[in-house]
Structure formats: C-alpha cells, structure tokens
Amino acid sequence: MNDKWDRPLAGITLILMLVAIYAIFIYAPVEKTLLEVQKIFYVHVGTAWNAFLAFFVVFVASVAYLRTREARWDRLGSASAEIGVMFTTLVLITGPIWARSSWNMWWTWEPRLTTTLILWFIYVAYLLIRATAGDERRGILAAVFGIIGFVDVPIVYLSVQWWGSHPIVLGSSGGGLPASMLTALILSVLAFTALYLYLLRKNLGIQAVEEELKQLKEELRQEYD
Amino acid sequence: MFWRKVGVLVWKDLLLEFRSKQMISSMLIFSFLVIVIFAFAFNPVQRTTQEVLPGIIWVAFTFAGVLGLNRAFAVERDNDCLLGLMLAPVDRTAIYVAKVTSNFIFTGLTEIVSFPLFLVFFNYHLQASLGWLVLTIFLGTLGFVAVGTFLAALASNTRMSEILLPLMVFPVMVPVLIAAVEATSTLMSGGQWQAVASWLRLLGVYDIIFLAVAYVLFDYCLEV
Amino acid sequence: MEYVWAAYSVTWIFIFAYTLVLGRRQARLLRELAALREAIGKESAG
Numbered sequence: 474m475n476d477k478w479d480r481p482l483a484g485i486t487l488i489l490m491l492v493a494i495y496a497i498f499i500y501a502p503v504e505k506t507l508l509e510v511q512k513i514f515y516v517h518v519g520t521a522w523n524a525f526l527a528f529f530v531v532f533v534a535s536v537a538y539l540r541t542r543e544a545r546w547d548r549l550g551s552a553s554a555e556i557g558v559m560f561t562t563l564v565l566i567t568g569p570i571w572a573r574s575s576w577n578m579w580w581t582w583e584p585r586l587t588t589t590l591i592l593w594f595i596y597v598a599y600l601l602i603r604a605t606a607g608d609e610r611r612g613i614l615a616a617v618f619g620i621i622g623f624v625d626v627p628i629v630y631l632s633v634q635w636w637g638s639h640p641i642v643l644g645s646s647g648g649g650l651p652a653s654m655l656t657a658l659i660l661s662v663l664a665f666t667a668l669y670l671y672l673l674r675k676n677l678g679i680q681a682v683e684e685e686l687k688q689l690k691e692e693l694r695q696e697y698d
Numbered sequence: 699m700f701w702r703k704v705g706v707l708v709w710k711d712l713l714l715e716f717r718s719k720q721m722i723s724s725m726l727i728f729s730f731l732v733i734v735i736f737a738f739a740f741n742p743v744q745r746t747t748q749e750v751l752p753g754i755i756w757v758a759f760t761f762a763g764v765l766g767l768n769r770a771f772a773v774e775r776d777n778d779c780l781l782g783l784m785l786a787p788v789d790r791t792a793i794y795v796a797k798v799t800s801n802f803i804f805t806g807l808t809e810i811v812s813f814p815l816f817l818v819f820f821n822y823h824l825q826a827s828l829g830w831l832v833l834t835i836f837l838g839t840l841g842f843v844a845v846g847t848f849l850a851a852l853a854s855n856t857r858m859s860e861i862l863l864p865l866m867v868f869p870v871m872v873p874v875l876i877a878a879v880e881a882t883s884t885l886m887s888g889g890q891w892q893a894v895a896s897w898l899r900l901l902g903v904y905d906i907i908f909l910a911v912a913y914v915l916f917d918y919c920l921e922v
Numbered sequence: 923m924e925y926v927w928a929a930y931s932v933t934w935i936f937i938f939a940y941t942l943v944l945g946r947r948q949a950r951l952l953r954e955l956a957a958l959r960e961a962i963g964k965e966s967a968g
Contacts, residue, residue, distance in 0.1 A: 513929040520933065539918060559940050566936075567929045574925035594869035601865060605856040613918050614852055618866065621848070624911055625870050628904055632873035635896065636880060668937065675944050682951040689958055 479678075482671045489664040493519075493657070501657035510574040513567055515658055519665040520563040521589065527557030527669060528596060528623065535619035538612055544684070547612035550619055552676035554599050556669060561593045584634040591629050595622040703788045707796030708803075714773070715804065721769050722804055725762045729812040732758040733819050742820045752883035755816050756875060759835075760842060762812070763805045764864050767846040770801055771854035784920060794847065794916040798909075802843045809835060826885040830894065834885060837901035838878030844905060845871050848912035851919040877901045 497515045504511035534550035537543075568586050569579045580586070599618050606614045715721055736754045740747045774780040783793060813835075817824055849866045853859040868875075881897035 509923050509926050512926045516930060516933050539915075559936070563933050563936055566932050570925050570929045570932075591869050591872050594865075598862070598866045598869060601862055602852070602856060605858055605862060607855065610855050614855055617852060617915050617918050618849075620915065621845075621870060621908075621911060624907065625873075628873045628900075628907070632876045632900060635900070636876045672941070672944065675941075675948070679944065679948045679951060682948065682955060686951060686955050686958070689955070689962075693958075693962070 478674060482667070482674060486664070486667040486671045489660070489667045493660040493664040496657040496660045501654045502651070504654075510571070513571040513574070515661040517564060517567045517571055518658060519661040520560045520567065521585075522662050523665045523669045524557050524560035524564055524589070524592070526666065527553045527560060528592065528626075531557065531596070531599070531619045532623035535616035535623075538616045539620075542612075544612070547616070548677055548680045548684075549673075550612075550615060551603055552673050552680065554596050554603075554615075554619070555676060556672050558593065558596050558600060560665075560669070561589060561596065564589050565593060582633070582637060584630055584637060587633045588626065588630045591633075592622075592626060595625065598622075700789070700792060703792045704796045704799065707783075707788070707793060708799045711796065711800035712803065715800075721766055721773075722807060725766050725804065725808045726811055728765055729758045729762040729808055730815060732761060733812065733816055737819055747820065748822060749883075749887075751816065751820055751822055752886055753879050755813065756838070756879050756882065758812060758816070759805070759809055759839070760868075760871070760875065762808050763801075763839075763842055763846060764867060766801060766804050766808075767843075767850040767867070768860050768863055770797055770847060770850050772859070775854065780920070790917045790920050791913055793920070794851070794912060797851070798843055798847045801847050802839060805839055805843055806836075809839065822886075824886060825888040827891065830891045830898075831882065831885050834878060834881045834894065834898060834901070837898060837905060838874055838882075841874040841878075841901055841905045841908065842867075842871055844909045844912060845874075848908075848916060848919065851916065855919070873904050874901065877904070 493515070497512055501512075501515075503509060530553040531550045534546045534553065538546035538550060565586075568589070572581055572586075573579050599615060599622060602618055603611055603615050732754075736758070740750070740754075771780070774783060784790070816822065846863075846867050849870070850859075850863055853863040853866060856862055877897045877900045881894040881901070884894050884897075885891075
C-alpha cells in the first residue's frame with residue numbers, strides 16, 4: 474500500500490542501515506584474534522535476532538487469531554512468517570561463512586545454529602500449510618501449527634545442547650564485548666528491526682490488496698451467476 | 699464416561715484394522731524393508747554399523763509410523779466418516795485420545811515385530827536391561843504418536859497431506875529422536891539406567907507438554 | 923576479508939531481491955485491481 478508510512482519507514486531503515494555499516498566497519502575496532510572476520514558477527518546476530526522476533530510475532534498472532542478470528546491477525550502471522558524464513562535463511566548462510574573463516578569448518582552442530590536450522594524447517598512447513606490448505610481453514614490450521622512450532626523451539630534447543638558433545642565454539646555472544654563493538658551490534662540489530670518492520674508493512678499491504686481483489690471478484694461472480 | 703467413549707472409538711479403529719489388515723501389514727513390510735535396505739547401505743558386519751544401529755532402528759520406526767499416521771485420518775475421509783465421528787456425542791478431545799491410542803497400538807506392534815528382526819539381521823548381541831529399553835521405546839513412541847496424530851489431523855485438511863505430514867512431523871519431533879536414539883544406544887551397549895535418566899526425563903516432559911498442547915488445540919483441527 | 927565480503931554481499935543481495943519480489947507482487951496486484959475496477963466502471967456506465 475502506498476500509505477503515508479511507507480516512505481518514511483523506508484527512509485528510516487536506509488539511514489539506520491548506513492549508520493550501522495559505518496559503526497561496524499569504521500567505528501568499531503578490529504577484533505584482535507579473529508581480525509576482520511569478526512565483522513560477520515554483526516550481520517549474523519542482527520538477522521538472527523529479527524528471525525526470532527518474527528517467529529515470536531507469528532506465535533502471538535496465532536494465539537490472537539484463534540481467540541478473536543479476526544483476519545488481520547491471520548495476515549500478520551503469514552507476513553511475519555515469510556519474513557522470518559527469509560531472515561533465517563540469511564542466518565543459515567552467514568553462519569557457515571563465519572564458521573568456515575574463524576574455525577575452519579563449514580558447519581558445527583552447535584545448539585544455536587542447529588536450533589535455527591530446525592526453526593527454518595518448521596516455518597517452511599508453516600508456509601506450506603498456508604499454501605495448500607483450503608481458503609476457509611487456512612488461518613486456523615496455520616495458527617495451530619504456529620503455536621506448536623513455537624512451543625517446540627526451547628525443547629529442541631535443550632535437546633541439541635545435551636546431545637552436543639561437540640566443541641563449544643564461542644562463549645562470547647555479547648557479554649564480553651567492548652563498548653564500541655556493543656554499540657555497533659545494537660545499531661545493526663536496530664537497523665534490521667527497522668527493515669523487518671518495513672517489510673512487514675509492505676507484506677501486509679499486499680495482502681490487503683489481495684483481499685480487496687478477492688472480494689471484488691466475489692461480488693462480480695454473484696452478480697453474473 | 700470419557701474413557702468409555704475413548705474405548706469405544708479405539709475399538710472401532712482396531713476392529714476396522716483387524717478386518718482389513720491393510721495398514722498394519724504395510725507398516726510391518728515397510729519396516730522390514732528398511733532393515734534390508736539399511737543392511738545393503740551399511741555393511742552389517744562392520745563395527746561402526748553396530749554402533750549406529752539404534753539410529754537406524756529409530757529411523758525405521760518413525761518412517762513406518764508416518765505411514766500409519768497418514769492413513770489415520772485419510773481413512774475417515776472415505777464415506778464422510780469424519781463427519782459422522784464429529785456428529786457423534788463425544789468430545790473432540792476424546793477423538794484425539796482415541797486416535798493416539800490406536801496409532802500407538804499400531805506403531806507399537808510394528809516395533810515389537812521389527813525390533814527382533816533388526817537384531818537378527820544385524821547379528822547384534824543385545825546386552826541391555828530390557829525393562830529400561832522398553833520404557834525408552836514406549837516414551838519415544840508416545841511422543842512421536844502424540845505429535846504425529848495431531849499433525850495428521852491438521853494435514854488431512856490440506857491438499858498433498860501425505861507429503862506435508864512428514865515435513866511437519868520430523869522437525870517438531872527432533873527432541874524425541876535425539877533423546878530416544880541416545881538413550882537406546884546407551885542402553886543397547888550395556889549402559890545403566892542412571893546414564894539415560896536425563897534423556898528419559900526429557901522424553902517424559904516432551905510427551906506431557908505435547909499431549910497437553912494437542913489436547914487444548916485439537917478442537918481447532920477438526921472444526922468444519 | 924573475502925569471507926566478510928561474501929557474507930555482507932549475500933545478505934544485501936538477498937534482502938534486495940526479496941524487496942524487489944514484494945514490489946513486483948504489489949505492482950501486479952494493483953494493476954489487476956485497476957483493470958478490474960475499470961471493467962466494472964465501463965459495465966455500469968454502458
């Protein structure tokens with residue numbers, strides 16, 4: 474929808490992204506042991522954080538839809554899941570690149586990375602349900618699976634953690650970062666959150682048009698039948 | 699009263715299966731076939747194969763289980779049986795509990811028959827304490843069936859449900875698979891129950907959580 | 923360094939492509955809507 478928020482939000486996202494890139498590459502110092510490679514960390518965490526945010530929104534929207542049966546919650550869940558899958562795909566691409574460059578192997582069965590992979594499968598299945606369910610039932614079925622999938626995530630994480638007699642690859646996920654790196658990280662997360670909101674609104678707008686189109690066609694059908 | 703209704707519904711499924719014997723025989727043949735295929739894929743004589751046998755066994759169990767789950771609600775679609783079932787004066791949740799029970803019985807029977815076959819065909823020398831092994835398989839199968847039955851009901855509303863069901867079931871049951879394989883493998887190589895206690899607890903917690911969630915949400919799956 | 927380059931370019935290309943897909947989807951729908959509206963308008967006028 475070309476509503477009044479579309480352009481400002483796009484602008485804010487762009488500015489935040491540029492600021493984040495400045496902070497990542499110029500403001501934040503180069504890490505001593507990992508060198509430049511550590512810069513991947515910022516984009517990796519930024520997308521990962523937003524993937525989780527997106528799936529949390531799917532969960533909230535699913536619960537709300539089952540309670541109220543308002544179509545807008547259904548649309549929110551669908552839009553958020555799609556963007557979440559996109560962010561998760563990015564996490565799964567940047568993860569191996571980072572792993573390869575800093576400890577010389579493409580994939581580690583580390584709990585966070587593995588859980589992200591399972592998340593990807595779960596929400597791809599969610600999108601497949603949406604694509605293959607009949608029109609009237611689609612929202613309910615997807616919402617039910619959205620709840621099941623979300624409940625599953627902590628258990629998956631726990632089980633993978635217990636399962637892993639694998640090397641713990643990185644203890645420092647934020648805690649021990651110097652202030653300038655933390656600033657860069659926060660800016661990166663904020664920039665990706667703005668991107669998420671922008672894409673979410675755009676996706677919702679498209680679905681609203683789709684809805685309108687469908688209604689119009691329905692009216693026409695009734696008129697000429 | 700609730701359990702009497704569940705009992706009647708389970709009896710209906712068992713009777714149906716007893717008369718046709720289609721599903722249980724396909725599941726049995728399939729898991730037998732998996733044994734043979736794995737024997738060709740991984741040489742049974744090698745030591746490493748003996749070590750991964752518990753994993754192979756669970757792959758066979760779950761794959762055969764999915765076959766059964768796919769039929770669980772598809773069978774009710776014929777002649778609009780599902781509608782009749784929903785019009786019957788029982789809670790939807792009773793339908794869920796009954797389907798879990800009957801699927802559990804079918805999957806369990808398959809496991810009881812194919813487990814010894816695995817040991818025979820892979821020449822495995824079993825040294826496990828049988829009680830704990832049975833408990834592990836029981837809890838693992840219960841978790842698989844609890845999630846699987848629920849998702850089968852969900853999938854039966856979609857086109858291409860037969861492909862969609864495994865795509866939904868396997869990611870969600872990752873914890874069951876990890877815990878069951880780890881516990882089975884420890885027990886089969888002669889480990890004591892203390893070594894698998896935390897895995898069994900995880901399986902138990904998983905079973906309880908998903909039975910509860912499915913119990914609450916099942917109403918939505920069968921709504922018309 | 924090439925790893926950093928790879929990670930960032932993949933991310934940006936991906937996001938750019940997704941935004942583009944969304945934009946095209948929107949444009950197509952709006953076109954369809956406009957066409958439909960026009961058809962209805964003609965119908966009721968004529």
